[in-house]
Amino acid sequence: xxxxxxxxxxxHPLQEEPEFFRLRVDGEVVTxxxxxxxxxxxxxxxxxxxxxxxxxxxxxxxICGICSTSHPFAYTxxxxxxxxxxxxxxxxxxxxIIGELERLHSHLLWLGxxxxxxxYNTVWMWAWRYRExxxxxxxxxxxxxxxYAMFKPGGIRRDLDEADFPWIKKTLKSxxxxxxxxxxxxxxxxxxxxxxxxxxxxxxxxxxxxxxVGPTARASGVAMDVRKDDPYAAYGKVEWKVITQQxxxxxxxxxxxxxxxxxxxNIILQCLDKMPKGPIDLNIKDMxxxxxxxxxxxxxxxxxxxxxxxxxxxxxRHKVRAPSYMNIASNKKAVIGETISDATIILAxxxxxxxxxxxxxxxxxxxxxxxFDGQDLIRLSQEKTERLRQKTKNR
Amino acid sequence: MEKTQIIxxxxxxxxxxxVEINDRSLRRIYVTIKKEALPKIARYLFNDVKARFVTxxxxxxxxxxxxxxxxxxxxxGLMVSLRVILEKPGLxxxxxxxxxxxxxxxxxxxxxxxGVDFKGHPNLKHLLLKxxxxxxxxxxxxxxx
Numbered sequence: 001x002x003x004x005x006x007x008x009x010x011x012h013p014l015q016e017e018p019e020f021f022r023l024r025v026d027g028e029v030v031t032x033x034x035x036x037x038x039x040x041x042x043x044x045x046x047x048x049x050x051x052x053x054x055x056x057x058x059x060x061x062x063i064c065g066i067c068s069t070s071h072p073f074a075y076t077x078x079x080x081x082x083x084x085x086x087x088x089x090x091x092x093x094x095x096x097i098i099g100e101l102e103r104l105h106s107h108l109l110w111l112g113x114x115x116x117x118x119x120y121n122t123v124w125m126w127a128w129r130y131r132e133x134x135x136x137x138x139x140x141x142x143x144x145x146x147x148y149a150m151f152k153p154g155g156i157r158r159d160l161d162e163a164d165f166p167w168i169k170k171t172l173k174s175x176x177x178x179x180x181x182x183x184x185x186x187x188x189x190x191x192x193x194x195x196x197x198x199x200x201x202x203x204x205x206x207x208x209x210x211x212x213v214g215p216t217a218r219a220s221g222v223a224m225d226v227r228k229d230d231p232y233a234a235y236g237k238v239e240w241k242v243i244t245q246q247x248x249x250x251x252x253x254x255x256x257x258x259x260x261x262x263x264x265x266n267i268i269l270q271c272l273d274k275m276p277k278g279p280i281d282l283n284i285k286d287m288x289x290x291x292x293x294x295x296x297x298x299x300x301x302x303x304x305x306x307x308x309x310x311x312x313x314x315x316x317r318h319k320v321r322a323p324s325y326m327n328i329a330s331n332k333k334a335v336i337g338e339t340i341s342d343a344t345i346i347l348a349x350x351x352x353x354x355x356x357x358x359x360x361x362x363x364x365x366x367x368x369x370x371x372f373d374g375q376d377l378i379r380l381s382q383e384k385t386e387r388l389r390q391k392t393k394n395r
Numbered sequence: 396m397e398k399t400q401i402i403x404x405x406x407x408x409x410x411x412x413x414v415e416i417n418d419r420s421l422r423r424i425y426v427t428i429k430k431e432a433l434p435k436i437a438r439y440l441f442n443d444v445k446a447r448f449v450t451x452x453x454x455x456x457x458x459x460x461x462x463x464x465x466x467x468x469x470x471x472g473l474m475v476s477l478r479v480i481l482e483k484p485g486l487x488x489x490x491x492x493x494x495x496x497x498x499x500x501x502x503x504x505x506x507x508x509x510g511v512d513f514k515g516h517p518n519l520k521h522l523l524l525k526x527x528x529x530x531x532x533x534x535x536x537x538x539x540x
Contacts, residue, residue: 038524038525041524045535081423208445210496211448211497224469229467230467230472230474293423302449304449304465316454319452325500
């Protein structure tokens with residue numbers, strides 16, 4: 001029986017969702033993992049019961065700091081489902097654009113972090129450098145780099161200015177060569193492939209058992225995507241395809257995200273061309289009693305909102321389920337049997353906005369002495385990459 | 396599998412446990428069942444139809460607790476929500492963890508938020524609330540301060 005435990009987490013300023021992984025290790029190999037969440041429970045569902053339907057949009061936008069639009073998207077879908085209304089078409093296109101811009105910046109953010117964990121700091125710098133133009137687009141069209149406050153039940157809050165479209169298109173198109181560069185740097189690099197391919201594999205059965213969603217599921221060959229399966233907003237009106245990979249490991253998850261960058265850009269460009277003129281809001285005043293379910297395919301997977309109304313001014317019940325709630329639990333399957341130097345990237349591969357590796361510490365429980373700290377673990381991961389790099393060079 | 400066939404199969408499998416099927420819209424069905432029929436229908440949806448378990452949501456109706464188990468059949472974009480109504484006092488229901496591991500966390504959450512006892516759950520400790528949260532205090536109950 002191993003007597004070493006690696007505690008990872010629970011807090012880090014970069015994380016929007018603190019969580020605590022307790023890895024039990026035997027030598028280098030992870031033999032068990034215990035996952036604890038709830039360190040930052042903010043009682044959003046309870047607070048929602050005391051806010052008006054309009055205010056709840058702002059409340060749920062604050063659930064996540066990275067994919068801040070995912071929750072308002074799912075929430076407004078739930079309200080539209082509850083009311084059974086048709087939202088004006090222009091609003092649907094604008095919702096789609098905001099949702100996809102968010103996927104772009106979120107995937108780039110993940111790519112940067114994954115690069116850093118693996119010792120590819122150039123990828124990290126590049127990814128975050130090319131995330132900036134996406135945030136610039138957000139700033140131009142919504143006034144904010146994050147927390148765009150664009151969504152409201154029955155429509156959106158502000159219209160896009162057609163005069164901005166040429167600039168938005170030019171900026172987006174200028175990103176495509178950069179995505180090509182990432183594709184080359186990540187997909188064709190033998191060392192990254194060796195570090196990540198077949199590491200932390202989830203099979204199709206695992207995906208079903210743990211009910212994984214988003215890129216985590218699609219990397220295991222499960223073609224689930226709410227945008228395609230249960231089309232909402234303008235996703236049924238534009239051409240795009242669901243990206244899947246068969247590998248199931250960290251590499252496959254990275255490939256899915258990189259290829260999705262192209263699809264998202266493609267969706268936004270089509271929306272800008274196809275968007276009709278017209279009203280953007282239904283100006284909903286009263287909420288009847290009833291219930292509604294809204295879903296949105298966020299960068300990390302399906303966000304689910306259930307809203308129950310008793311005819312009053314606030315939701316009688318509002319249930320929120322974020323994708324990481326399902327995906328984090330799958331780490332129990334993915335990380336066991338792998339080595340400590342791979343644990344960092346496996347836990348990061350489901351993209352739980354999990355960046356707290358420098359809080360890791362390996363403690364010998366018998367002596368209470370610290371064996372490695374967080375910096376050591378990132379160093380271990382980076383050294384493994386370096387060894388592989390040298391090996392590839394010498395071949 | 397078609398939506399109509401799924402509705403038909405749910406009717407057959409639930410035996411006398413079916414209360415009502417509300418075919419709300421093209422992609423939403425709400426099925427009210429007795430709590431005894433839940434494992435059978437959950438097994439049918441999760442194992443046979445290969446539906447994805449999305450989550451469960453509980454709400455205090457003052458006289459009891461209503462739990463909705465949401466399943467998504469991604470191939471046809473259909474959401475099937477199984478509604479089970481539990482009467483107070485003695486809120487208890489069979490745990491679904493033996494059928495699907497992915498129900499483990501949400502059952503822990505409903506347990507601590509609404510005080511529902513999931514029989515057969517392997518690890519019914521707190522998920523989101525701190526470990527020393529006062530016993531018998533359930534934040535989403537309406538009959539408590």
